[in-house]
Structure formats: structure tokens, C-alpha cells
Amino acid sequence: MGRSRQVLGVLIGVGAVLCASCSTTLQGNAVSVFSDPFSVAGMPATDGPTGLRPNAEGPSRTVEGTDGGDIDNLAASAVSDIEQYWESAFPETFDEGFSPVKELISWDAGGFDGTFCGDSTFGLINAAYCYPDRTIGWDRGELLPGLRRAHGDIGVAMVLAHEYGHAVSRAAKLTTNGTPTLVAEQQADCLAGAYMRWVAEDKSPRFSLSTGDGLNNVLAGVISFRDPLMQQGDPEAGVDEHGSAFERISAFQFGFTDGPAACAGIDMREIGQRRGDLPVLLPEDQSGELAIDESSVRSIVDAMGILFSPKAPPALIFDAAAAETCADARPSPPASYCPATNTIVVDLPALTALGAQDAEGGLASGDNVAYSVLVSRYMQAIQQERGGVALDNAEAALRTACLTGVATVKMSKQVTTPDGATIALTAGDVDEAVSGLLTNGLAASDVNGESVPSGFSRIDAFRVGVLGDADRCFARFR
Structure with a gap:
């Protein structure tokens, strides 16, 4: 205002x-x-346990480049859980078989000897899905520990569910190389919401999620990954746009409420309708x-x-x-x-x-x-x-x-x-x-x-x- x-x-x-x-x-x-x-x-909106279960099933996936530590084990457990959800949800939704990502890759952004998606991981404080290699990778040195401190185990699972959402949307042909980043990101938010609903329904063998404080914490994580505010005339404005907190939470809620089929409806037209006349950029020098x-x-x-x-x-x-x-x-x-x-x-x-x-x-x-x-x-x-x-x-x-x-x-x-x-x-x-x-x-x-x-x-x-x-x-x- x-x-x-x-x-x-x-x-x-x-x-x-x-x-x-x-x-x-x-x-x-x-x-x-x-x-x-x-x-x-x-x-029902209830509080209760949220995060990795005390007697959770172990990960079914191995991690390349791991240091064997707790963070990588948590991330591998999260990806294993996400894949267990999609093993049934993908064929039910998209009427074809599910193929897991090829590799999971871990690195420490403070190190000098890692690569991901063809690039050095030095200084790469990120988690991502690599389209050419069909791999998922994460920084175990700063990103995932920070997420865990801020949002608990479920925050790590949420981010990896989003990254896996990119793999799912590409496999389901919801996105292509020409899909705008804004659409691809919000489809991934939506698909992550569908997975989180499965966890909240107590179907996950590894994670739990309460619909009170636990889900509130997940939403806080979604907000934290909103686009930064930019001004009109900023040369970076509109480049690699992911969406506002309102847009990204809306996409997450679509998936959580209506399941993965709803995510196919997210495109530039739908995002434009949702955005309406809401301002995206600040006036210059304001x-x-x-x-x-x-x-x-x-x-x-x-x-x-x-x-x-x-x-x-x-x-x-x-x-x-x-x-x-x-x-x-x-x-x-x-x-x-x-x-x-x-x-x-x-x-x-x-x-x-x-x-x-x-x-x-x-x-x-x-x-x-x-x-x-x-x-x-x-x-x-x-x-x-x-x-x-x-x-x-x-x-x-x-x-x-x-x-x-x-x-x-x-x-x-x-x-x-x-x-x-x-x-x-x-x-x-x-x-x-x-x-x-x-x-x-x-x-x-x-x-x-x-x-x-x-x-x-x-x-x-x-x-x-x-x-x-x-x-x-x-x-x-x-």
C-alpha cells in the first residue's frame, strides 16, 4: 500500500x-x-508430532558425494519418502508408470571438489533438480542445516518435495524446455503440496505432519522462498521469476487440497488470473x-x-x-x-x-x-x-x-x-x-x-x- x-x-x-x-x-x-x-x-486441524518419525523407515536411496552425516541421511529419507508417494500417485494421476530420478547428489558449498549438473558446487547454497541429468542435489553444508534450524525436519522434506516436483512435472509432460520458470516453479509448489497432504494423512512411513503448527511451519517455509521485491526499471525484474509468497502458497494449497491433478491447471493464464491487478514491482526509488x-x-x-x-x-x-x-x-x-x-x-x-x-x-x-x-x-x-x-x-x-x-x-x-x-x-x-x-x-x-x-x-x-x-x-x- x-x-x-x-x-x-x-x-x-x-x-x-x-x-x-x-x-x-x-x-x-x-x-x-x-x-x-x-x-x-x-x-481436522490438530497439533501433534511433525518431522521424521522416531522409528522411521530408513532411506531406500543412496547419495553420491555424501559425508555420511545426519543431514544427508535426512535428505535421502525425504527423497525416498517422496518417491514412495509418487510410485502410486503418479500412475493414478497421469496414467503412466513412474520412473525415479537417476541420482541424488550431496555437496558442501564451502568445498572445492564437487560438481552438480555440469558446474562446480563451490558457493552453491541451493537444492535443485537437474533436467539434463535427471538428478537431484543439495548443499549439506549451509542450506539444509539452515532449513532444519528454521523449519525442522519437515522443512527439508518440503524443499526436496518441491525439487522432485520438477521431475514429476517434466515426466508428466506438464512442462517442457519452453515452459516459463514462473509456471514450472508454481507447478512444483503444487506437487509438493500434494505430497505433504499424504504425509498429513499419516500415510508416510517416515514423516509426520500436524495440520496445526506443523503445517503452519511448512507454509512459513514456502513464504521464505518468495521472490525478492524489485523496483520498476530494475534490469533483473521478471527474470527467472518464481512468484510472490501469496502465489506460491496458493499453488501449494491447490495441491494439498485437490491433489496432483490440480497442478496441471497452473499455467500463465491461470497465474495471470490469480495475480489480477495486484502490483508486482515497486515504483522506482520507493x-x-x-x-x-x-x-x-x-x-x-x-x-x-x-x-x-x-x-x-x-x-x-x-x-x-x-x-x-x-x-x-x-x-x-x-x-x-x-x-x-x-x-x-x-x-x-x-x-x-x-x-x-x-x-x-x-x-x-x-x-x-x-x-x-x-x-x-x-x-x-x-x-x-x-x-x-x-x-x-x-x-x-x-x-x-x-x-x-x-x-x-x-x-x-x-x-x-x-x-x-x-x-x-x-x-x-x-x-x-x-x-x-x-x-x-x-x-x-x-x-x-x-x-x-x-x-x-x-x-x-x-x-x-x-x-x-x-x-x-x-x-x-x-
């Missing part, structure tokens, strides 16, 4: 920051026959960040009023203590909505902290982690005015996420507010909102700040809004 004063013509972006465990989890029974908020793609202050908060709220035209726009106050006096909702800082008074209460220091940038984090951070929460409170006011729906249950939480997605897309075109400012979505904002949905869930919470346990479900509801409209949100989450 960005804001500028028309007189100056300056466009400033909006981003977001991350906060762990800011919302609480709703308890109870779901009421919608269309979308169970306590499930993940039809599976950061995409908007200062979080009283003026900017008022501008965002004014923009919501213009875009949604409620008959009774909610009042905005900056006295955080006022949220404690609401008769029919508990505070949900840094932004709370009180239905009884139709008021949005903003704790500005807390909102600013939520929107701070984290240069070290793998997730997208910046001001739209914060502003998406503010927008979600306005969306609760929209639900209140429409009437006929509860605001304090799991359905309300996901409906709020969905409507926040609708509002986010509406801001892809500049909105001029009464004070002469313009508000507009900028590249990276959607990824920041997605990161916030995963880590704190506040933009997918009800009026009491309570959300559903699954980050997958929160992001899925947001995506429904991004790709749909308000009526779709009310119909889906009733």
Missing part, C-alpha cells in the same frame, strides 16, 4: 511486521456446511513502506469508507483504554472494533510495533502486517452494518479474513481521501498480509481477537476474498 499527497506526487508504500501468538484460538463447533473453520482442506502514524491510519480508514461506502462509517479513536469499555467485545489490540458503539480503537504504539520491518526474518514484514489488521477491523464494521451474521465465532473470523482480502484488492487502484492523500497497494503488501495471517492471525479474527487454529485456513479465506468479492465472503462463511 502507499500514500501520497497529491500536491507532492510522492508514492510511499505500505508493508507489515510479524507478531507470534497475538490472537487466541476459538473453541466450539463449526456451523457452516460449506467451510468448516476447524478443518484444513477437509482434515520502499513500499508507509509510516504508521495517526495521519496514515486516518487515511487508511478514510479509504475504506470510500471503497465500501457504509451508511454509518465507524468512528476512529486512538485511546487504547477505550477498548476496555466495549459492552459486547473484548479488546483485540493493536486495533479493536466495538459493535456496540461502531468504533475502531487503535493502540498506535502497538500498531507501529506490529508494522516494524524485520530484516532478519524469513517471512515478509513491514507496515501491511499492521495495516491489514486495521483494515480487518473496518471489515467487522461492514459485517455489523450488513447484519444477519455473528461477529464472535469462527465463521466471523474467516469471513473477516476474506473481506480483508477483498479490501486489499480494492486498494490496487489509488484511492484519494478527503485530506488530499492517495492510498494504493504496492508490491509486497499482499505477502505481508499473508505473513501476518500465518504468524498472528489478527486479520483473521473475530471481534474478540480470536482466530481459528490453522494458518492454512486463515490464508485460504483471505485468498477467497482476493479472488472474489464481498458477496462471496458472506456466502462462503455463514
Whole structure:
């Protein structure tokens, strides 16, 4: 998102920051026959063991160049498991036999004596599928240990499932040498999602994956491999494009929810429809960040009023203590909505902290982690005015996420507010909102700040809004 004063013509972006465990989890029974908020793609949303099983089957594949260490054993176990899935899933989906990759190759990027796909592995901190050789390789020195520290054993399995997805898509003739990188990468994300569903269904003899925190951690890994933000005019823009966090998580969710057959539908046309008018590049010399202050908060709220035209726009106050006096909702800082008074209460220091940038984090951070929460409170006011729906249950939480997605897309075109400012979505904002949905869930919470346990479900509801409209949100989450 960005804001500028028309007189100056300056466009400033909006981003977001991350906060762990800011919302609480709703308890109870779901009421919608269309979308169970306590499930993940039809599976119960539960926490439990995630990672390599204590008594896991050993790897069925050997590794060339291995040092015989724990990391290579984990990687070989992951590839063996992935191949066990595709041994049945590939013929069932693509109606032909499955052929495993030829070799698994390990190297230490700090060494000088390795080769992969015809090139030296010195400094190659990566995992990849080599199309000419039909081999999969990985850096055991830095990449896989880092993934394991950040996301556990399942993070290593996820990356290798993605790389194996390239082999599967080529074998199934979903991709060719001429396929755009963007398509090939998101098909691989999708095929990795299909494998992860098999693990989550407790069918893997080597790995387990809970649909609560475990799957949330996998999604965090997907976000961390998003494309870096670039500016218009950057010579690297559009080169070797893999996709935003929103796009890559969407592709993963397609495979997890609908299986590998859904991955065949990912092409440039489908990606273009999913991307719509969402910005991909930042304006030149702009950061995409908007200062979080009283003026900017008022501008965002004014923009919501213009875009949604409620008959009774909610009042905005900056006295955080006022949220404690609401008769029919508990505070949900840094932004709370009180239905009884139709008021949005903003704790500005807390909102600013939520929107701070984290240069070290793998997730997208910046001001739209914060502003998406503010927008979600306005969306609760929209639900209140429409009437006929509860605001304090799991359905309300996901409906709020969905409507926040609708509002986010509406801001892809500049909105001029009464004070002469313009508000507009900028590249990276959607990824920041997605990161916030995963880590704190506040933009997918009800009026009491309570959300559903699954980050997958929160992001899925947001995506429904991004790709749909308000009526779709009310119909889906009733």
C-alpha cells in the first residue's frame, strides 16, 4: 500500500511486521456446511508430532558425494519418502508408470571438489533438480542445516518435495524446455503440496505432519522462498521469476487440497488470473513502506469508507483504554472494533510495533502486517452494518479474513481521501498480509481477537476474498 499527497506526487508504500501468538484460538463447533473453520482442506486441524518419525523407515536411496552425516541421511529419507508417494500417485494421476530420478547428489558449498549438473558446487547454497541429468542435489553444508534450524525436519522434506516436483512435472509432460520458470516453479509448489497432504494423512512411513503448527511451519517455509521485491526499471525484474509468497502458497494449497491433478491447471493464464491487478514491482526509488502514524491510519480508514461506502462509517479513536469499555467485545489490540458503539480503537504504539520491518526474518514484514489488521477491523464494521451474521465465532473470523482480502484488492487502484492523500497497494503488501495471517492471525479474527487454529485456513479465506468479492465472503462463511 502507499500514500501520497497529491500536491507532492510522492508514492510511499505500505508493508507489515510479524507478531507470534497475538490472537487466541476459538473453541466450539463449526456451523457452516460449506467451510468448516476447524478443518484444513477437509482434515481436522490438530497439533501433534511433525518431522521424521522416531522409528522411521530408513532411506531406500543412496547419495553420491555424501559425508555420511545426519543431514544427508535426512535428505535421502525425504527423497525416498517422496518417491514412495509418487510410485502410486503418479500412475493414478497421469496414467503412466513412474520412473525415479537417476541420482541424488550431496555437496558442501564451502568445498572445492564437487560438481552438480555440469558446474562446480563451490558457493552453491541451493537444492535443485537437474533436467539434463535427471538428478537431484543439495548443499549439506549451509542450506539444509539452515532449513532444519528454521523449519525442522519437515522443512527439508518440503524443499526436496518441491525439487522432485520438477521431475514429476517434466515426466508428466506438464512442462517442457519452453515452459516459463514462473509456471514450472508454481507447478512444483503444487506437487509438493500434494505430497505433504499424504504425509498429513499419516500415510508416510517416515514423516509426520500436524495440520496445526506443523503445517503452519511448512507454509512459513514456502513464504521464505518468495521472490525478492524489485523496483520498476530494475534490469533483473521478471527474470527467472518464481512468484510472490501469496502465489506460491496458493499453488501449494491447490495441491494439498485437490491433489496432483490440480497442478496441471497452473499455467500463465491461470497465474495471470490469480495475480489480477495486484502490483508486482515497486515504483522506482520507493520502499513500499508507509509510516504508521495517526495521519496514515486516518487515511487508511478514510479509504475504506470510500471503497465500501457504509451508511454509518465507524468512528476512529486512538485511546487504547477505550477498548476496555466495549459492552459486547473484548479488546483485540493493536486495533479493536466495538459493535456496540461502531468504533475502531487503535493502540498506535502497538500498531507501529506490529508494522516494524524485520530484516532478519524469513517471512515478509513491514507496515501491511499492521495495516491489514486495521483494515480487518473496518471489515467487522461492514459485517455489523450488513447484519444477519455473528461477529464472535469462527465463521466471523474467516469471513473477516476474506473481506480483508477483498479490501486489499480494492486498494490496487489509488484511492484519494478527503485530506488530499492517495492510498494504493504496492508490491509486497499482499505477502505481508499473508505473513501476518500465518504468524498472528489478527486479520483473521473475530471481534474478540480470536482466530481459528490453522494458518492454512486463515490464508485460504483471505485468498477467497482476493479472488472474489464481498458477496462471496458472506456466502462462503455463514
